[in-house]
Amino acid sequence: MYNNMGPQPGMPMHQGIPQPGMPMHPAIPQPSPFGNPFSGPGSGLIRSGLGAYGEKIFGSSSEYVQSNISRYFSDPQYYFQVNDQYVRNKLKIVLFPFLHRGHWTRISEPVGGRLSYKPPIYDINAPDLYIPLMAFGTYVVLAGLSLGLYGKFSPEALNWLFVKGMVGWFLQVMLLKISLLSLGSGEAPLLDIVAYAGYTFTGLCLAVLGKIIWGYSYYVLIPWTCLCTGVFLVKTMKPVLFAEARSYDSSRHHYLLIFVALAQFPLLIWLGNISVNWLF
Amino acid sequence: MTKEFAVPPVDFSGGSTTGANFQQRRAPAPPFQPPRPSSASSSIPFMSFDAASAAASTPAGPFGGTIASSSSFGGGGGYASFEDEEPLLDELGIHPDQIWKKTRSILNPFRINKTVHKDSDLSGPIFLYLALCLFQLLAGKIQFGVILGWVVVSSIFLYIVFNMLAGRNGNLNLHTCTSLVGYSLLPVVMLSAVSLFVPQGAGPVRFVIAAAFVLWATRACSNLVVSLADGGEEHRGLISYACFLIYTLFSLLVIF
Numbered sequence: 001m002y003n004n005m006g007p008q009p010g011m012p013m014h015q016g017i018p019q020p021g022m023p024m025h026p027a028i029p030q031p032s033p034f035g036n037p038f039s040g041p042g043s044g045l046i047r048s049g050l051g052a053y054g055e056k057i058f059g060s061s062s063e064y065v066q067s068n069i070s071r072y073f074s075d076p077q078y079y080f081q082v083n084d085q086y087v088r089n090k091l092k093i094v095l096f097p098f099l100h101r102g103h104w105t106r107i108s109e110p111v112g113g114r115l116s117y118k119p120p121i122y123d124i125n126a127p128d129l130y131i132p133l134m135a136f137g138t139y140v141v142l143a144g145l146s147l148g149l150y151g152k153f154s155p156e157a158l159n160w161l162f163v164k165g166m167v168g169w170f171l172q173v174m175l176l177k178i179s180l181l182s183l184g185s186g187e188a189p190l191l192d193i194v195a196y197a198g199y200t201f202t203g204l205c206l207a208v209l210g211k212i213i214w215g216y217s218y219y220v221l222i223p224w225t226c227l228c229t230g231v232f233l234v235k236t237m238k239p240v241l242f243a244e245a246r247s248y249d250s251s252r253h254h255y256l257l258i259f260v261a262l263a264q265f266p267l268l269i270w271l272g273n274i275s276v277n278w279l280f
Numbered sequence: 281m282t283k284e285f286a287v288p289p290v291d292f293s294g295g296s297t298t299g300a301n302f303q304q305r306r307a308p309a310p311p312f313q314p315p316r317p318s319s320a321s322s323s324i325p326f327m328s329f330d331a332a333s334a335a336a337s338t339p340a341g342p343f344g345g346t347i348a349s350s351s352s353f354g355g356g357g358g359y360a361s362f363e364d365e366e367p368l369l370d371e372l373g374i375h376p377d378q379i380w381k382k383t384r385s386i387l388n389p390f391r392i393n394k395t396v397h398k399d400s401d402l403s404g405p406i407f408l409y410l411a412l413c414l415f416q417l418l419a420g421k422i423q424f425g426v427i428l429g430w431v432v433v434s435s436i437f438l439y440i441v442f443n444m445l446a447g448r449n450g451n452l453n454l455h456t457c458t459s460l461v462g463y464s465l466l467p468v469v470m471l472s473a474v475s476l477f478v479p480q481g482a483g484p485v486r487f488v489i490a491a492a493f494v495l496w497a498t499r500a501c502s503n504l505v506v507s508l509a510d511g512g513e514e515h516r517g518l519i520s521y522a523c524f525l526i527y528t529l530f531s532l533l534v535i536f
Contacts, residue, residue, distance in 0.1 A: 077447060080445050082445070082518070084518065137525045141528050145532060147536075148535065
């Protein structure tokens with residue numbers, strides 16, 4: 001339904017050309033669906049960031065460390081291959097998921113003999129990390145604005161709001177991860193789950209914005225946001241759950257999905273309640 | 281009747297202490313010189329270690345990247361003469377005319393002068409940060425640490441977002457990023473100066489003025505970042521939203 005790019009050229013997703021700069025330990029590239037984070041696009045950022053610890057990381061246990069990092073922290077640059085059109089369409093899907101007429105499965109392509117998913121520019125269902133990051137920042141800024149309008153703004157309060165947002169994000173990640181683990185092997189990359197969890201902040205921003213503009217609209221927007229986030233997460237996690245599950249146990253899957261959708265209500269109500277003390 | 285004061289003649293010939301000579305001044309002794317044997321007399325190569333040459337070899341201060349040229353040290357007599365020293369600002373790497381040029385280039389948000397910002401420095405941002413803290417102090421808010429922390433965090437944020445979006449050909453480095461974020465704080469500094477005079481009760485007026493300055497800062501910062509580093513052209517909107525978030529955060533400090 002959404003086509004963010006024109007005719008798609010056969011773009012290889014990751015090249016194995018080592019970047020100039022730090023001498024690369026000659027390691028066998030680990031086959032992972034999202035490319036080796038140390039020899040792909042964006043690796044310059046990781047390399048210069050880890051440059052100070054170069055000797056420690058690229059020491060004798062390099063291969064073991066690399067494989068572990070690749071498994072738990074798949075190449076983050078994949079999640080930032082976005083453009084304006086993708087962002088707009090994805091926001092439409094996240095905020096109004098029942099209007100999406102297309103399918104919800106991610107398009108996979110065989111790369112290097114192993115199935116991997118297309119990057120977000122080519123596939124509207126692929127998760128990305130740009131929207132969650134920006135939505136989180138917008139949530140913090142809008143919450144600070146709403147605090148200020150009630151006369152309770154202070155930099156420390158903003159720090160507590162940041163912490164509260166982080167805790168909320170973490171709780172959402174835990175919810176999704178536990179529901180994955182309880183069913184199957186839970187092999188979905190961590191950054192995928194982090195991205196899915198971060199999409200809730202978009203609806204939350206809408207609710208807080210409504211609260212700023214007109215106080216009573218909050219009581220309409222919060223249930224709407226919970227509903228939309230629940231539907232979005234259910235529709236996104238369904239193919240993931242069914243792909244990862246070890247045994248096909250239909251009723252258990254459905255109960256878990258309903259639980260995920262219902263758990264959005266307390267979580268979002270807690271996050272949307274902007275006050276100075278961050279517990280409630 | 282004239283009083284006769286028995287003033288002994290001032291004698292500079294090596295410190296004789298006769299009586300209470302408060303007027304007698306000793307000549308400034310030259311600094312301690314370790315004995316320098318000539319190279320022919322000793323087999324061990326002697327590294328003459330002057331205080332002057334030691335000072336010449338340490339790098340310049342934290343601002344800027346220019347290292348003071350040490351060629352003028354170690355002249356005759358063993359200690360540096362005053363005329364041979366570099367000016368203090370040059371040694372610290374602070375160039376006021378460059379700072380002024382860069383600051384003036386931010387004043388026009390519609391035409392970006394990127395050549396002036398090509399070599400980044402941090403002394404201009406430090407100066408703008410101090411100005412912002414001063415205006416906040418005048419408004420009664422002591423927020424030195426808060427603003428410094430937020431500048432650091434937001435420049436790291438912009439660095440990460442830009443390099444991740446630009447992918448393999450993104451080459452923004454953290455020094456340039458911090459320099460650009462710092463210089464684009466100029467509209468926020470002006471906002472804090474202006475908001476000292478806007479009365480506290482006029483709600484919407486403050487927001488409108490703040491919105492104008494925030495948009496100015498966003499436009500300046502995102503245009504500079506995109507034009508100075510590669511790989512950002514097709515992500516202009518995405519990057520400028522990140523800049524917008526940063527400057528809205530600073531304006532929150534000013535308004536409330």
